[in-house]
Amino acid sequence: MKILNCRGGILSLCAFLLPVLAHAQQLKLGSAPTVIEKSALLDLNSDKQGLLLPRVSDYSVAPLNAAPDGMIIYYVPDKMLYIRKNGIWRKLIDETTTTTGITSVNGQTGPAVTLTTNNITESVNLYYTDARARAAFSAGTGIGIAAGGVISALNTTALWNASQLQGRNISTTAPANNYVLTWDNATSTWMPKAPAVGGSGTVTSVGLSLPSIFTVTNSPVTTSGTLTATFNNQNQRLFFASPVWSNGAPSFRALDANDIPNIDAGKITSGVLPVAQGGTGINYLGSAKDVMRVKADGSGIEWSNDYVALTSTPNFNGDVTATGNFYSVNTSLVNVGTAGTYTKVTTDAKGRVTNGTTLQDSDIPGLDASKIINGVFPIARGGLGLNYFGSAGQSIRVNSGGNGFEYYTPSASSTTITLTGDATGSGTTSIPVTLANSGVTAGTYTKVTVDAKGRVTTGAALAAGDIPAGSANYIQNISSGTQTANYAISGNGSLGGNFTLSSMTAGSVLFAGTGGLVSQKNANFFWDNSNNRLGVGVNAPGNTLDVGGTVAGTGVSGLRLRALNSATVQPYNSKVLSINNNGDVIVTQNAAASNWLITGNSGVDANNQFLGTTDDNKMVIRSNNTPLLEFGRRQTLGLTEGYTDYTDNDEMVTHLRSALQFAVPASVNFYKPKMWTNTDGNFRMKGCSAGTDYFEFGATGTNNAGGFEFIIGDDGDEPIVFKSYNYTGPTFTEIMRMQNLNVGIGLGGATPAKRLHVNANNDAIRITNLSSGTGAALVVASNGDVTKATSIDNTPIGDNTAASGTFTTLSVGTAALNLSNNNNNNINIGNNSFYRITGPNNNFTITSIAGGSDGRMITLYNATGQNMTISNENTGGGITAANRILTNSTNITTTGQGSVTLIYSGSDNRWIVTAFVP
Secondary structure (H helix, E strand, O other), rough: OOOEEOOHHHHHHHHHHEEEEOOOEEEEEEOOOOOOOOOOEEEEEOOOOOOOOOOOOOOOOOOOOHHHOOOOEEEOOOOEEEEEEEEEEEOOOOOOOOOOOOOOOEEEOOOOOOOOOHHHOOOOOEEOHHHHHOOOOOOOOOOEOOOOOOEEEOOOOOOOOOOOEOEEEEEEOOOOOOOOOEOOOOOOEEEEEOOOOOOOOOOOOOOOOOOEEEEEEEOEOOOOOEEEEEOOOOOOOEEEOOOOOOOOOEEEEOOOOOHOOEHHHHHHHOOOOOOOHHHOOOOOOOOOOEEEEEOOOOEEEEEEOOOOOOOOOOOOOEEEEEEOOOOOOOOOOOOOOOOOOOOOEEEEOOOOOOEEEEEOHHOOOOOHHHHHEEOOHHHOOOOOOOOOOOOOOOEEEEHHHOOOOOEEEEOOOOOOOEEEOOOEEEEOOOOOOOOOOOOOOOOOOOOOOOOOOEEEEEEOOOOHHHHOOOOOOOOOOOOOOOOOOOOOOOOOOOOOOOOOOOOOOOEEEEEEEEEEEEOOOOOOEEEEOEEEEEEOOOOOOOOOOEOOOOOOOOOEEOOOOOHHOOOOOOOOEEEEEEEEEOEEEEEEOOHHHOOOOOOOOOOOOOOOOOOOOOOOEEEEEEEOOOEEEEEEOOOOOOOOOOOOOOOOOOEEEEEOOOOOOOOOOOOOOOOOOOEEEEOOOOEEEEEEEEOOEEEEEEEEOOOOOOOEEEEEEEOOOOOOEEEEOOOOOOOOEEEEEOOOEEEEEEOOOOOOOOEEEOOOOEEEEEEOOOOOOOOOOEEEOOOOOOOEHHHHHOOHHHHOOEEEEEEEEOOOOEEEEOOOEEEEOOOOOOOOOOEEEEEOOOOEEEEEEOOOOOOOOEEEEEEEOOOEEOOOOOOOOOOOOHHHOOOOOOOOEEOOOOOEEEEEOOOOOEEEEEEOOO
């Protein structure tokens, strides 16, 4: 990629650092920009500055080696101006050199002329007009000498240096048919080789087809482009897999139990198997002989050493029968169901199976313990670490090493146990137990007396006094004491006075519990009667209604307003409920009534509502807590400085602290436009041009060496164009174009062909206020190229002179020319090329000039202030025909001071007027 960098270009510098005024495709550079010569397309005016041409150290490099004719450069090694003519770079005459070069031509004597072949640059044509000199040359192989004296290479004949191309060797190997030259970097030689053979055929369209899980874009591609495929969005928790029950194409689907393989217990390396999945929920061993038991709160299993080691005889009744002592007890559970084998059982609260049935499909979870088909769950995963059954009657305990479980058989006791007291009996492993008599005679009684152990000690018949007053269907109505009998009431009724429940705590809020039991739960439901406060979830309410249960980690309170989350949202008003530091619900002003919402605002009153500050503080917009945009007075923002345009404290300023990038159409992928300031403080802007090209302009430089540059490019041929606008059309008129390293003025959109390409529009190009001096004359060719003159002071130059060495220098002098009034015939002008006319005090005429030779150029400057007439083809008496002047029209006359430039034509034997300033 090539980028045209117009840094330091002379016209770019002039266009932006000097006053410019353009009217009707005219350009004025320099002083007095409002005064422009209407006949000039380019007007340069300065008494201190000149025209600085490009300074080149090597014109053999591209693209200068193929520059078009008419281009002018300053060649640094020779410190001279060079001009491109007939495809060759030629230097202009250096008139300051007086010790070398041609100082005697056509009889005008001077030091000897040095002319050797060493002075002729390689590949440069040698021109010589003298027929005798041409006869001294003979053509060799590949060399031709034209009748006009042009020595050149013949393009139809092999040259002696054809073994090189651009200075690089060409192999001597004879090429075969259709061979091409290829560069061999290893030997630094151009080698003949057969061209690489590639495939053949054409592709007119390339398409892409993918399964429906993809979205394909830009298909088909018929010229150029990129095929793109992206995954379509899928629902959550799906994975890409083949079908579950048959072979087929994969797709996104939910996980199936069959997708999970059977695994070894050893694969479970973390976590603990909970009780709900058949484990213990414990991942460590207890101490030796510890036993597992259910925690007191029923929340899990724990290790315990709370085993009984007594030798006294126990008394078992209720759900268990047993024999033995507490050291060795043989227990037996009371039957609560039917023996059998079941796959599904029902247990009571004590964990006993009370009913059995067949396991149903709905009872099996999605992934159960049957998936574990090998291995043994270790204690760390909640297992026992055992994969076998012990003998019948054996128990499980922690082994003596304290590092695992083991089966063991409790030892049988041979000690005889004797029961005394309330129960009598004796035995070793089976003890018949007999309760002692309580003193009552066996029988049936309606009234009994029991001791503290619940035994009936006496019995009697119910007496009348035992019956409470009133009907036997109602509770006894007594005025004092406490009714001790239990009672049940059916039917409806009312209480005429107070009703006291002595078992209730003050402040209890009663509710119907399990089975309709009147219950209390003061920790979660409490009435503070002293302060008239109700606590829900708390037993010490601090407000009229105090609700507990807030989860600090999530912020979820214990208060829920059912279905409020799905209610229709109403417009906000000026009041909202909030929470103070104590957690109390309070009424506050609604911040949303005056805040600017991050979700957008509607119905905004632009006169009274805004985003900003209401005092003299800057407004700041941040991202990632970094200020990016600031608004305020210059002084408030701290931007007041002692420089012009930065001193107004009250100037309103928008301060941007970041780069600024602009949106572009989606089709633009390169150089998206942005403005920024680099680390040197230089302000710049860059962006795209025509989609893929690139432009950039802005300040440049460091350490007080600043500048301003324009960059445009991508392929290297992109132009920088300046236009004027006229609203009456409207019309846009191109003034100047910089393209391909060239500058064009007034070309109307055409690409400039030269370093400076000016469309004079049949007018002149003016340069004023140049410093005085002498130099080579420039002429305008028929195609508009500016070139040097063909001769100076009878000395052929340019086409007739070699391009380098002492053969190309000439001393050009100036002199005063004293004439008289009226006609001046056959003026002898000597050897100079510039003449300042003095003498006449009245109008005068020049009819003829002596000393003409082919190609000689002179300039006559009228300094007298009198009118000077140049007579056209004057045939008056005494005038030599070869000294006459052709003006190509009628006589021409200056009005006071003026000048005329003439070149002598040997073919016409006349002086030809080439330039005239009236």
